[in-house]
Amino acid sequence: MCSHxxxxxxxxxxxxxxxxxxxxxxxxxxxxLEAAATEGIVKDSRELEEFTRGALHLASESDGxxxxxxxxxxxxxxxxxxxxxxxxxxxxxxSEENRRMSVRxxxxxxxxxxxxxxxxxxxxxxEQIDQGAIVGTYPVVQAVAxxxxxxxxxxxxxxxxxxxASTILSASLRLMRLAHFDTQRILFRLAPLCQELxxxxxxxxxxxxxxxxxxxxxxxxxxxxxxxxxxxx
Amino acid sequence: xxxxxxxxxxxxxxEMTFRLDNRGRTVLSHLYRRVPIVVQQALYFDEELPTMACxxxxxxxxxxxxxxxxxxxxxxxxxxxxxxSTGAATVVASMxxxxxxxxxxxxxxxxxxxxxxxxxxIPSSGADYTTRAEITIDPSATLFWSEVVTCGRxxxxxxxxxxxxxxxMQIRRPDGELLFWDNLLLEPSDRSPDEWxxxxxxxxxxxxxILAPEEHTAMLAAEISPRAKGTLKQSVATLNKGCGVLVxxxxxxxxxxxxxxxxxxxxxxxxxxxHSLPNEFPWRTPGEINQL
Numbered sequence: 225m226c227s228h229x230x231x232x233x234x235x236x237x238x239x240x241x242x243x244x245x246x247x248x249x250x251x252x253x254x255x256x257l258e259a260a261a262t263e264g265i266v267k268d269s270r271e272l273e274e275f276t277r278g279a280l281h282l283a284s285e286s287d288g289x290x291x292x293x294x295x296x297x298x299x300x301x302x303x304x305x306x307x308x309x310x311x312x313x314x315x316x317x318x319s320e321e322n323r324r325m326s327v328r329x330x331x332x333x334x335x336x337x338x339x340x341x342x343x344x345x346x347x348x349x350x351e352q353i354d355q356g357a358i359v360g361t362y363p364v365v366q367a368v369a370x371x372x373x374x375x376x377x378x379x380x381x382x383x384x385x386x387x388x389a390s391t392i393l394s395a396s397l398r399l400m401r402l403a404h405f406d407t408q409r410i411l412f413r414l415a416p417l418c419q420e421l422x423x424x425x426x427x428x429x430x431x432x433x434x435x436x437x438x439x440x441x442x443x444x445x446x447x448x449x450x451x452x453x454x455x456x457x
Numbered sequence: 458x459x460x461x462x463x464x465x466x467x468x469x470x471x472e473m474t475f476r477l478d479n480r481g482r483t484v485l486s487h488l489y490r491r492v493p494i495v496v497q498q499a500l501y502f503d504e505e506l507p508t509m510a511c512x513x514x515x516x517x518x519x520x521x522x523x524x525x526x527x528x529x530x531x532x533x534x535x536x537x538x539x540x541x542s543t544g545a546a547t548v549v550a551s552m553x554x555x556x557x558x559x560x561x562x563x564x565x566x567x568x569x570x571x572x573x574x575x576x577x578x579i580p581s582s583g584a585d586y587t588t589r590a591e592i593t594i595d596p597s598a599t600l601f602w603s604e605v606v607t608c609g610r611x612x613x614x615x616x617x618x619x620x621x622x623x624x625x626m627q628i629r630r631p632d633g634e635l636l637f638w639d640n641l642l643l644e645p646s647d648r649s650p651d652e653w654x655x656x657x658x659x660x661x662x663x664x665x666x667i668l669a670p671e672e673h674t675a676m677l678a679a680e681i682s683p684r685a686k687g688t689l690k691q692s693v694a695t696l697n698k699g700c701g702v703l704v705x706x707x708x709x710x711x712x713x714x715x716x717x718x719x720x721x722x723x724x725x726x727x728x729x730x731x732h733s734l735p736n737e738f739p740w741r742t743p744g745e746i747n748q749l
Contacts, residue, residue, distance in 0.1 A: 311635060312638070438705050
């Protein structure tokens with residue numbers, strides 16, 4: 225295990241990983257917002273808030289559960305379980321864009337993590353990804369990061385949801401007529417949802433992950449086939 | 458004291474095996490059923506594919522009741538073709554605290570072709586219903602699998618009045634490789650289905666899963682477009698490794714969802730078999746569902 229870190233240090237480093245400047249490539253994705261804005265499905269800040277709220281629900285019910293289960297598995301020394309969690313999560317992602325986003329960010333985070341905080345766990349993770357033993361979905365790699373940074377699982381869960389919301393809201397500034405004040409207000413208003421979503425996800429296992437969100441699924445499928453070029457599809 | 462919630466799980470049981478006879482026709486070679494499930498003999502009414510077995514699954518016992526745990530095991534031997542539907546909508550009766558479930562195991566061997574188009578599911582107030590489909594499919598086989606789930610007995614004033622609805626689907630290759638799994642959970646008391654990201658004000662939804670040989674799936678995915686406008690919305694996703702396509706439809710009327718699903722089935726059939734799906738019999742039009 226890596227060297228001991230205090231709670232304060234852990235929080236600082238978790239913030240580093242969650243920052244939009246941390247180069248895992250989240251800025252390249254809009255999670256379907258580009259198509260939603262182009263097609264007039266999301267037109268203003270109220271609808272953007274609903275879009276983001278829906279994305280947070282979906283993230284907590286799938287990625288969030290996988291994140292917590294992977295984190296607990298590593299903490300309990302059951303790293304072999306990571307493969308199953310990773311495959312199950314990857315198998316649940318119907319959209320190509322979702323699969324690509326999750327793996328691209330996961331593999332990038334694994335590389336960065338091993339570069340800035342090398343230890344047995346980060347090295348083992350890199351090996352597993354390189355050998356194709358695990359795909360490297362973002363939540364599974366985030367769980368490894370959480371253990372390495374000795375983060376609390378609640379803080380890790382919050383960091384994950386923060387990443388989802390900030391990806392969408394950052395994209396919205398390039399796609400919609402909004403000011404930074406608008407997106408920051410949305411982020412602030414949605415923050416209390418994090419606790420509720422954690423309570424729901426914390427007691428579930430990966431066999432209970434859910435993927436049903438027709439409106440977001442529509443936005444993602446429009447984006448995969450759309451002409452929008454600002455964000456990856 | 459034993460309550461209805463403590464009942465030992467029981468319910469219908471169905472086993473069907475389809476096999477080719479020596480004339481190249483698909484026959485229902487093995488059938489085992491337990492009430493309330495009733496299966497009519499295989500019929501050959503599809504003029505486009507006259508060697509395909511067409512089977513209707515019926516329920517002799519009325520709606521699905523609290524405590525019912527039904528199981529269906531359907532096997533398609535190599536190069537067989539079957540079209541399976543239900544005789545009427547599946548109504549899940551009102552429940553006071555228990556639940557019911559249906560487990561479906563489908564196995565499609567090489568070159569087989571299955572069209573699964575059941576009538577809609579209608580969950581009544583208080584219902585807690587789980588369906589689970591475990592599908593094993595050879596890369597050379599084709600499956601068109603669909604379900605239509607209504608918001609409830611609208612004409613009894615019930616809209617999302619059920620307690621819990623869960624629909625899980627798991628698809629594997631014969632060697633056990635997991636291709637895709639879908640898990641849908643709606644608990645209206647916990648989170649309103651009317652939320653923007655869920656049903657967004659629509660009443661009913663349909664799910665279509667198309668698994669076909671690799672040479673067909675890319676074309677099928679290209680031919681099916683997402684729909685963002687109008688009274689029916691539709692998303693389209695290409696599954697991992699191009700093994701298939703998932704289509705999700707939401708709409709206000711079951712008729713339009715059912716019609717869309719039949720059009721998709723026809724599209725798949727034309728691409729894979731070179732034939733269209735004939736028009737539905739007039740007495741099986743989904744308009745009847747709204748009379749409930």
